[in-house]
Amino acid sequence: MRAAALGVGLLLIPAPLIPQNVPTFTTTVEAVYVDVFVTREGRPVAGLAAGDFEVRDNGVKQEVTLAHLEEVPIVAVLVFDVSSSVAGARLEDLRAAGRALLAGLRPQDEAALVTFSHELRVVVPQAGDRSAVEHGLDGLDPKGDTALWDGLYAGLKLPVSRGRPVVVLFTDGQDNVSWLTRDQVHRVTEESEALVYVVAIAPPPEERPPAGMRGVLVEPRGTGASPLRALSRLAEATGGRLWPADSSAQLGRTFLRILAEMRSRYLLSYGPSGGPREGWHRLKVKVKGHRGTVRSRSGYFVAPPAGP
Amino acid sequence: MSRRPAARLTAFFLGLAAAAQAQGPSPAFLDAVERYCRGDPDVVRETWPRERPRRDIADLKRLNHLETFPFEAAAMLYTDRDVEERNSASDREEVPPQPAPLLDAARQVLDLILDPERRRRFARPWLLAVALHLVRHGQWPSALRYMELGQERYPEDPLFPLARGSLLETQAAQDLQFVSLADLEPVGPSRREAVWRQASASRGQMIQAEGCYRRALAADPGLLEARVRLGHLLHRMGQPQKAVAELEGVIAAPDADPHVLYLAWLFLGAIREADGGPRDAVVAYQAAIGLLPDGQAAYVALSHALHRLGERGASREALREPIARAGRRQDWDPWWLYPWGQSHEAEARFLALRRQAVR
Numbered sequence: 001m002r003a004a005a006l007g008v009g010l011l012l013i014p015a016p017l018i019p020q021n022v023p024t025f026t027t028t029v030e031a032v033y034v035d036v037f038v039t040r041e042g043r044p045v046a047g048l049a050a051g052d053f054e055v056r057d058n059g060v061k062q063e064v065t066l067a068h069l070e071e072v073p074i075v076a077v078l079v080f081d082v083s084s085s086v087a088g089a090r091l092e093d094l095r096a097a098g099r100a101l102l103a104g105l106r107p108q109d110e111a112a113l114v115t116f117s118h119e120l121r122v123v124v125p126q127a128g129d130r131s132a133v134e135h136g137l138d139g140l141d142p143k144g145d146t147a148l149w150d151g152l153y154a155g156l157k158l159p160v161s162r163g164r165p166v167v168v169l170f171t172d173g174q175d176n177v178s179w180l181t182r183d184q185v186h187r188v189t190e191e192s193e194a195l196v197y198v199v200a201i202a203p204p205p206e207e208r209p210p211a212g213m214r215g216v217l218v219e220p221r222g223t224g225a226s227p228l229r230a231l232s233r234l235a236e237a238t239g240g241r242l243w244p245a246d247s248s249a250q251l252g253r254t255f256l257r258i259l260a261e262m263r264s265r266y267l268l269s270y271g272p273s274g275g276p277r278e279g280w281h282r283l284k285v286k287v288k289g290h291r292g293t294v295r296s297r298s299g300y301f302v303a304p305p306a307g308p
Numbered sequence: 309m310s311r312r313p314a315a316r317l318t319a320f321f322l323g324l325a326a327a328a329q330a331q332g333p334s335p336a337f338l339d340a341v342e343r344y345c346r347g348d349p350d351v352v353r354e355t356w357p358r359e360r361p362r363r364d365i366a367d368l369k370r371l372n373h374l375e376t377f378p379f380e381a382a383a384m385l386y387t388d389r390d391v392e393e394r395n396s397a398s399d400r401e402e403v404p405p406q407p408a409p410l411l412d413a414a415r416q417v418l419d420l421i422l423d424p425e426r427r428r429r430f431a432r433p434w435l436l437a438v439a440l441h442l443v444r445h446g447q448w449p450s451a452l453r454y455m456e457l458g459q460e461r462y463p464e465d466p467l468f469p470l471a472r473g474s475l476l477e478t479q480a481a482q483d484l485q486f487v488s489l490a491d492l493e494p495v496g497p498s499r500r501e502a503v504w505r506q507a508s509a510s511r512g513q514m515i516q517a518e519g520c521y522r523r524a525l526a527a528d529p530g531l532l533e534a535r536v537r538l539g540h541l542l543h544r545m546g547q548p549q550k551a552v553a554e555l556e557g558v559i560a561a562p563d564a565d566p567h568v569l570y571l572a573w574l575f576l577g578a579i580r581e582a583d584g585g586p587r588d589a590v591v592a593y594q595a596a597i598g599l600l601p602d603g604q605a606a607y608v609a610l611s612h613a614l615h616r617l618g619e620r621g622a623s624r625e626a627l628r629e630p631i632a633r634a635g636r637r638q639d640w641d642p643w644w645l646y647p648w649g650q651s652h653e654a655e656a657r658f659l660a661l662r663r664q665a666v667r
Binding site for chain 2: 119121122153154159179184
């Protein structure tokens with residue numbers, strides 16, 4: 001979903017790329033895009049038309065149109081954990097997975113590479129040149145602590161000039177040095193137009209360190225309030241999802257699944273009608289007359305204009 | 309025992325020859341201590357039988373009348389061996405947290421020093437260095453044990469409660485980051501109870517940490533690191549007014565270290581932001597940046613405050629600077645070190661102890 005409101009600064013899809021049946025933005029029109037994924041028995045449902053969807057914005061039914069995904073470029077923002085725990089075979093698998101994802105992008109798609117340990121780094125800003133990103137992957141040097149929330153924040157704030165931004169966050173660690181809190185970043189995620197996919201590796205139980213250790217994904221003392229749950233909630237709020245992986249060898253396959261899912265989604269658009277414009281907008285998307293599970297952003301936030 | 313004449317002479321001065329004659333520790337142990345005193349680095353890296361420290365200490369106890377024996381060097385031999393083992397582990401998390409037999413052996417060796425002033429002069433900084441060394445390796449229960457021991461033996465020392473408070477605060481904050489109201493919704497009653505139990509355990513740790521910081525400040529009111537931590541902790545515990553008073557006290561202190569001042573401004577900004585004043589927070593974050601332009605957290609905080617103010621362009625711009633500095637920093641952001649307490653001092657403290665031991 002992207003809430004495109006001039007003045008809010010989220011006008012992202014350039015006019016020539018917008019299909020005829022999608023309203024072109026003007027300085028007076030606000031348009032909302034909703035990225036939707038529909039599955040039946042775990043498989044993506046293809047061939048749906050705009051009329052098959054019902055979208056409610058704060059309970060108000062909207063008139064939607066459907067964009068042709070092949071005409072809208074994907075901007076894949078890779079946000080990779082390069083803390084010390086990623087060193088070794090895990091890093092090699094991560095590089096290979098990153099290259100596989102880059103190879104799966106279409107010519108019109110773009111990519112960027114952001115890394116975090118305790119330090120944030122934009123290794124490659126948004127670029128159509130995949131070789132720059134591949135080169136960036138080659139130079140990754142894992143060390144240090146894990147500023148997971150700060151890293152995701154940086155990935156979300158990276159200027160994206162056009163297309164459907166998808167943030168692919170890889171981590172094998174739990175945050176231990178971010179300045180921002182999980183709740184703060186969750187809010188920023190809700191306000192951004194990006195879809196967030198999280199790929200997380202949790203170590204098998206026999207390798208989990210005892211209480212007092214830090215930097216790996218562990219459930220704190222059986223509370224069930226695990227970092228995986230937090231990451232899953234965050235991804236789902238954008239319409240994305242968490243892909244847990246048991247080992248780094250699965251990363252390549254997981255990254256390609258994300259790409260395949262991006263191609264099987266529907267991009268709905270509407271000019272919101274009814275209700276106040278600023279603040280939180282709760283979204284509800286349904287498929288009419290079809291069985292299936294719909295995954296989409298739970299809402300979007302329109303910030304008030306900046307003060308004097 | 310086959311030693312060169314010069315070594316034998318050194319051993320004599322150290323009292324080792326006398327020790328050997330008194331049917332005390334094994335010649336191999338005495339030789340190792342002697343080599344340590346000479347500053348031979350290889351002795352630490354040599355393979356040691358696991359049962360040896362216990363036997364050595366039992367033997368040393370028979371020699372406790374020997375005032376000239378270099379107990380400090382013997383203790384540092386065990387200590388350095390432990391440091392060597394932990395540092396050489398490819399992943400610090402692979403090092404078993406319990407037990408720490410070499411460190412326990414070193415502590416027992418130091419306990420054998422009869423002269424209380426001599427014992428105190430070495431054992432006090434040693435206990436602190438070991439505690440920080442264990443924190444650095446994530447072995448918190450063992451670290452707490454050494455800190456508590458230090459507090460018991462040297463109650464007037466502000467550094468033990470400071471270290472203990474830092475560790476308790478970090479432990480509580482780490483556990484609490486996953487406990488939010490959102491986590492309670494989908495889980496059943498047993499898990500909900502577990503979450504609340506965790507939250508109250510963490511709160512208990514924070515209360516203990518507060519007590520530690522206050523104790524450190526009572527012993528040394530000028531210990532600004534304890535004051536800045538107390539300010540941050542009070543904010544975490546929902547007492548912003550008290551927190552602000554502590555942080556403003558740090559900011560007003562003459563000749564405060566810029567790293568401590570940076571944290572004070574950063575935390576003050578967080579309080580103002582949480583209190584609904586992101587504009588005031590921006591000023592605080594900018595003050596932190598002015599103190600340490602190589603920092604990262606203050607820029608991230610500034611960016612987020614501007615984001616909340618709806619200034620999205622300025623928010624992105626604020627992130628540009630720390631990202632441009634990645635890999636080129638001259639100074640660490642004090643916030644990166646904050647969760648690790650004073651553990652980054654461990655190596656320097658060991659170095660000072662080594663100098664003292666080989667004299």
